Amino acid sequence: MNTTILLFLIQDGITNGAIYALLGLALVLVFAVTRVILIPQGEFVTYGALTYATLSAGQTPGTAQLAVAMGIVAFGIDLFLARKSLHAMRVFRAFAVDIVFPCAILGLTLFAAGRHNTIAINTALSLLIVAAIGLFLYRIAFQPIAHTSVLVLLIASVGCHLAMQGFGLVFFGAEGLRGPAISNAALTIGPLSFSGQSLAVYGITIAFIVCLWLFFGYTLYGKALRATAVNRLGARLVGIRTSLSGQLAFLLASVIGALSGILIVPITTLYYDTGFMIGLKGFIVAIIGGLVSYPITAFAAFGVGIVEAFSSFYASNFKEVIVFTLIIPVLVLRSLAAPEVEEEQD
C-alpha cells in the first residue's frame, strides 16, 4: 500500500465516521431521554435522503403525505387522552402542532415540487418533513407506552422500523436514488484531494455537533433534556414533562438522521432499505459509547469509519462482517468491567 491509498482510505473513513458520529449521538440522546433503542434511526436517514432526492428531481415525495396522516392520528390520540379535561387552549395547541404544521409542510412541498429549487430549499423542506414524522412517531408509538420496560420499547421500535421501511418502499420504489451534491468544488492538498461534498460533510457535522453542545449546555430546554436523561423523577418534580423531553429527543434524532441522509445521498446511491445498515453502524458506535457517553461515541464513530474503509479495501466481501464484529470485544470488555446488573426495576 502506498501513502496515497492510505491517506485516501483514512479520508474516506473520516467521512463515513462523521455520519456515524451524528447517528450515534442521536441514538445516545434518544436512549438517555426515553430509554428507546431507536432502530428506525436508519429510516430517518433513508427518508431524509430520498425525500431530498425526490424533491431535487422535481417530484412530490410521499413522506409529506405520511407526515399529514401521522399528524391526524396524533391529533386523535391527543383528543382521546385529554377527553376528561378538554380546554379550548389544549385542543388549539394540539390542532396547531398535529394538523396545521404538517399541512403547511405539505402545502410548501406541493408548491415547491416541479420547480427548480435551490439545494438549500430542498434540504430545509426534507428536514422539516422528516422532523414532523419523527415527532409524530414518538407521539403515536412511544408516548403511550413511555412507562413500560426497555424490552417493550425495543419491540415497538423494531415494529416502527419495519412499518417505516415498508412505507419507504411504497413512496420511493425499489430503485435507488441519488441527489445533487451540496458543493461541486474540489480541493487538492498535496496527494490528497477533497470533494466539495466530503468537505460539506465535515463542515456540517462539526457545526451540528457545536450547535448540539451549545443547545445542551446553555439553553433551558437543552438542560431540561439532560435533566430528564439524568433523573426522570427529578425532572418531573420540577415540572419538566417526560413527553415534552421525548418529543424533543425524537425531533432532534429525526433531524440528525435526515441530515445524515442528505449528506450521503450525493456520494452513494440509497435504496429504501439502505438506512437500516447505516443506522446499525450508528448503533455499534453508540454501544461502544455504552449508550451514555457522547465523547466516546464520537471517537468510536471515526474508529468504525476508518475500519470500514480499510476493510472495504482489503476484504470488501467481509466489510460488514468486520465492522459488526467490532462490537464483540467491546461487549466482552464492558461486561468484564461493569458489575452484573439485574433487569431494571422502574
Place this chain on the structure above:
Amino acid sequence: MSALLTVSDAHISYGKVEAVRSVSLEVGANQIVTIIGANGAGKTTLLNAIMGVLPMKGGVTFGGEDMSRLDIEDRVASGLSLVPEHRELFGTMSVEDNLQLGAFRIARATAARSFERVYTLFPRLKERRKQLAGTLSGGEQQMLAMGRALMGAPKLLMLDEPSLGLAPLIVADIFRTVGELRAAGVSVLLVEQNAQAALKIADHAYVMELGEFVLAGPAPEIATNQQVVASYLGFQHA
C-alpha cells in the same frame, strides 16, 4: 380560614398490600404540619401519592383545585412541590443548572428573584454554584434539593425526611430554614423520623402507625402526649 391542602380518605396500595388506609389531613396557609411515625408507617408513600408519583384512592384538593386527576407536572404548576427522600438531584449537572431547572415552569424574571432568595437562604449553594450536584456533601445536597424546589416559588413544600443521615449541626440549620420558609409565606408539610425536632417547629402534627393516623392535634399537645413521648421521644424529652 380554608385549608391550602386537603387530603380526604386516602387509600394507597402496592399491589394487594394496602400501605395507607383512610387517611385524611389538612394543611393551612402559612402552617408547618408534620407527620411523625416509625420507619415503614407509610409517611413517604402518602407524600408521594399527594404529589402524584403514586396512584391513590381518595380526594386531594390544593388551593381549592381538585388535584386527583392531574399529573405530577400539573401539580407542580399549581404550586405543590416535593423534596423526596432520595432528593432526585441532577447529579452530573452543576448546582446552578439544578436550581435553574427548578424554575422551569416560571417566568425568567421571577426566576432571577428566586435565585436571590435561595442563595440568601443557603449561602453555601452560592459558593458551590459551579460544582456538580453529585459531588456535594449530604447536607449540601439536601440544601440543593430544597433550593431547587423553592426556585419554582411553591405555595406548599413537602419535605420527606430532610434530616436523614445528616450531622446534627446541619440538621439544626435545615430546621431553622424550614421555620424561615413559613415566615416567607410558604406552607410546609414535613415528614420526619426525628420527631423531637419536627414537633418543635410544627404548628400541627399527625402521628402515623401502620398506614393510619393514630393521633392528630396541635404540635405542642402531641409533644406532651404520654403515648408519643414513650414511643417517639423517649427519655430525651422527659
